[in-house]
Amino acid sequence: MPIDAVLTELLVRQLDAWLPGALRRSRRATLALAYAGDDAAGADDALRAVGEFADRLRGRRLTVLVLAGGDQELPARLGAVEATLPGEVTVHVVPGDPARLPVALKAAGAAGDPLLAVVHGAAPEPAVLKAVAAGRPAELLAVAPAAAPLRPALTAAGFPLVAEVELVPADGSPAWLLGYATGLDKSLEAFKDALWAVDEYAGVRYRDPADPGGRPLDVSLHPEPGPLRRELVAELERGGPATVTELRRFTLTSTVYRVEDTTRALTALLDTGAVRREPEHGRLGGDVLISPGDGSSAA
Structure with missing residues (x-):
């Protein structure tokens, strides 16, 4: 699915921008990946991306939470990747959908430390947004069917900076909405840079929900203005x-x-x-x- 490839690349790029700053701010941080469906798309790649920062993880702790249901092979698959990571990284695979994220974050003691959360497959519920917003700082990537805007809920949850983009597959399959929320200007800038740097041949175009014309845009380092x-x-x-x-x-x-x-x-x-x-x-x-x-x- 073209959208999965784009989302995986975006996640890896966002991790590359987020993790160094998170480890500078705090001795511990949390990465939470919550999937509404059976396919935990991008989780393997995210763990491999974490491994690229082995030198910066010394003396720090990174907890990775992966919530997904139905994929019985997921623990073994992620366990194989975890075995290649430094001891400072702990991976917990939690059966269930994003609604269980507040409990998982509380159990991990994520509140008050840097947190990057990904909620994939459904618009995040208010309780999920509240739990994610307890990170200091907190960042959220939310991916949901393009049925209703994500911005109002993300703003109401206390995130001062929000971006929203519609992902339009070239194969005619349904569009998805990607929302990003943060409290840091630099993080929002990094997200925008990542957004326009993904593979332009991935078969996905962007549509800006705020554009009065609603015209899809080709992915490019120099987007059509x-x-x-x-x-x-x-x-x-x-x-x-x-x-x-x-x-x-x-x-x-x-x-x-x-x-x-x-x-x-x-x-x-x-x-x-x-x-x-x-x-x-x-x-x-x-x-x-x-x-x-x-x-x-x-x-």
Whole structure:
């Protein structure tokens, strides 16, 4: 399934960004992988990625929780990978679905220490979100069928920074929604970098839920800026003039794009007259004020 390949790559990339920082902040950290279905996709790869940080794990403790049901071979499969990991890593395979995650996290003593949780296959319940948010800091990747937005629930759970992207398979199979929640700007930036760095030939496109046009995007290190242009214009029309710094912040926190994509989108909007700037000339620095134009299209 193309989405599984993309999600596995995203998980590994996010682990690469998360684990070094978690081990610097605390002597212990927790990685929790909770699956609503039988297939614990990516769990093996996640454990192998942990092994790449063996030198940084010295004197630290990493607990890995894997919750899944129905796959009787999973403990043996993960046990084989665990045998290659340093002794500072402990892996617990817990039968059950994500609803059991609060109990598993409590048993692991995860509250108050760095936590990266993945909830795959269903929108996380409020009790699950509350338990994950007890990490210090806490980060969450949630993957669910694209039936309802994830952002409201993640925000209500206390996560100040949330990103959301729809994964659209090229084979016509149903789309899935990926939500990411954190309290750290750098973590959100790392997630955005990982999002656009995955294999562009994996057979998945992205759709930004905030894009008024709703057009799917090819995965690329230089994503097509059309949706971001529309979102920036819509934001200016809603809230009035904003500085480039404020629009960069909007891009990071409210779209699927990265901060650095803002300048390219604004430059195109200025060229077409869809927005205006003050002062009119000079570098497009953070203090430049951007205003809606005279009705020119942002497409």
